[in-house]
Amino acid sequence: MAILNKILLKIVTAVVSIFGSLVLVFCIIYLLPGDPVLSMLDPSVATPEMVANLHKELGLDQPFYLQFLHYFMSVLHGDFGQSLVNRDLVLPKILEHFPATLALTLASALVSIIIGVFFGVLSAIYRNKWIDFIARLIGLFGISMPTFWSGILLILIFSVFLNWFPAMGSDGWKTIVLPSLSLGFVGAGLIIRMVRTSMLEVINESFIVTLRAKGLSERAVMYRHALRNALIPAITIIGLNIGELMAGTVVIETVFSRQGIGRIVADAIMAKDLPVIQGVVFFSAIVFVVINLLVDLSYSIIDPRVRRAN
């Protein structure tokens, strides 16, 4: 029962966070300087009537609280509004493009976990040896390199010179390789550091000494016991990192000309397409909250201590 209560509490918190983000997103968009109607009309032909009509049509002539109430009720009914640029319904548009972004996010997460855990463990085992330095250097690179730069570098090497992978597009698995490498590398940098630190902490704990004294092979000690314990903090990082990755898709999808909600929001910002910006940001907030909820819940599966604590 206790665990059910805990899950329920987490879900309630998640719903409150989502509502909070809705309010925040709406306020930010409302406070943005500039009238969206002005950027929709052509300066050489617009008349005052056209401006007024469009204001009315979009409900922009109503007071703030009414606008918010209207938006909130629509969102409850699954209506995120219409694009100002081409009249598309926002939610179906997001749902259509989200799978591509999700695939990229997950592929990038996979890349960062594989690279991160691999080098993190090596780094801890061979502490202060040359392998450790190389692994840490890779981590440093990952964190410091901007994705738009590493992305272009990857295109130059793997598309233009080697012709192994396509430079752009979103059809087929080949197109996801370069973008997920570029994006995943950032997360990898963080994970290398995290895994290394927590591995080093665990290695020095007394239960490891006991295991070694019992005559377990070094490999078993490291991978079955030390790594498992070291992964718990790493998982938190990965969960939070998903948010970073989703934000990163805004840049990466543009660089690699992929479809996805990152690209949609980038275009919407350029076009001042407020309903679309609002919709994508709010939708991303929901995804982020849900993923972190799942991460929270997954602790109890990975770490028995969390379960027992209940």
Next chain:
Amino acid sequence: MKLVNQTKLVAILLVFLLLVSGCASSSSTKNSSSQETNKEDASKPKSGGELTYALATSPDSLDPARSGLAVAVRAFRTIFDSLVVQAPDNTIKPWLATAWTVSNDGKSYTFKLRNDVRFQDGTPFNAAAVKYSFDRILDPKTQAKNAVALLKPYQSSEVIDDYTIKINLATPSASFLSNLSQAMLGIVSPTAAEKYGDQFSKNPVGTGPYKFVSWSENADIVVQKNKDYHWGPANVENKGAPYLDKITFKIIPEEATRIGSVQSGQVLAAETVPPQNIAALKNDSKTQLLKVNTIGLPYTLFFNQRKGPWNDVKVRQAVQLAVDVDSIVKTLYLGTYERAWSPISPGILGYDKSLEGETKANIKKANQILDELGYKKGSDGIRVKDGKPFTLKYVDGSPNREKRNDIAVIVQQQLKKIGIKVEINITQDVATVIYKNADYDLYGNSQVNSDPNALSAIYHTRTDAEEAVFKGLTGGSDPELDQWLEQGTIELDPAKREDIYKKVQQKIIKDAWIIPVYVFPYTVAASKEVKGITFDSLGYPLFNDVNIER
């Protein structure tokens, strides 16, 4: 110190260029036969194949009436035809209309239409379709964009018979036929426009050489060959159905990716080649570079004459003398863009060639003018008058299109030499800053247009009602200029029009209303297999003659 700063800037730019060109040229071989034009060989063009053509930005709409972007025209020009076509020498030739007459008062045009044309959905093309297309632009429900301005001073159409239409204008207009040749006034299928309503932009149907297949947002737009096509315009060789089976316009905003996609063979052609790649691509044995200057209003810096001291012609002239446009264009575009000298670009009717070479940078004279006006240099080198430092608010838009933000930085450096402090404001919200609040001293813009009448919208005095909706770019007013611009709008004799617009150009430059900067060249990098890409008089690509040789 000033010198050091500028040397540093140039040095950084040079190092960057070396890096870029070093990276790029390592892939090219020593084949120096650069190709600037792309005329077909004597060999017969092959039919079939698919052209992939990378666009730099997403089109806003494929409905000619509702689009406001040049990139959209590049895609929907393949789908829609116009009544007339403008030949490279600016004469108007028949297209969907075979002949026309103009009434004596210049206020009505009677067009004879082709009787053998069908829309891609099977709807017959006739006078009713033309009337529908134009009336639709005026209908507020359509929410038409640039088409509204192009159609002015259109009032109504009368269907005389199936293939004769009379178009009535509110006032005579010398630019009307030229405007009719633009893709944004292309003729739409009335059946499809009625059926799809505001979704017509995603289901466009016209009479063009290609018919629409699909548009997946941020990915691609696909059009396929219109087999029945046999009414090609005068500016293409192949009047029949196109050779290509299909064109896929891929949308690739990042320039390095776009060019990389051509080099890696993922697409066959890509538009808007960054200057630093042009030299390398010209020397690449597998690619060709096509270049055409767009016409209309070149990229121009406008003074906001609503605010002092910019209402004083002398102050504007001082700035005009201090800005070294030659060095800006050479530094940023490496000889790939041409410098602009006039408020209109070369190639447009009435362009005044005598203005070329007239404006030369002269810091000494600029300083002298400002000294005479009582602006005293302070200890920090910035001029002061009446206790106020001399500043200039330079506004530019984001994203950094065609390195325009970099122009702002160089102008800042250059004006420092005459003691003007330039404050740069790069904004995403040009609509508010410029057109609503007019909160700028200098702002740059450009426009693609086929007729010098485009000057009227910018340089004619604006009424209070007009200013209430959107502020004009200059804020200036000159009765003489107004009179000439009004004459130019209605004068039907081309020779007289040329004289009028020459006077207009000279006056605008002499009174330093603007600083013209560059003429934008539309560039395409294409694989050598692609033959027959040509351009219309506005610089938009045409795909009627394109064929792929493998």
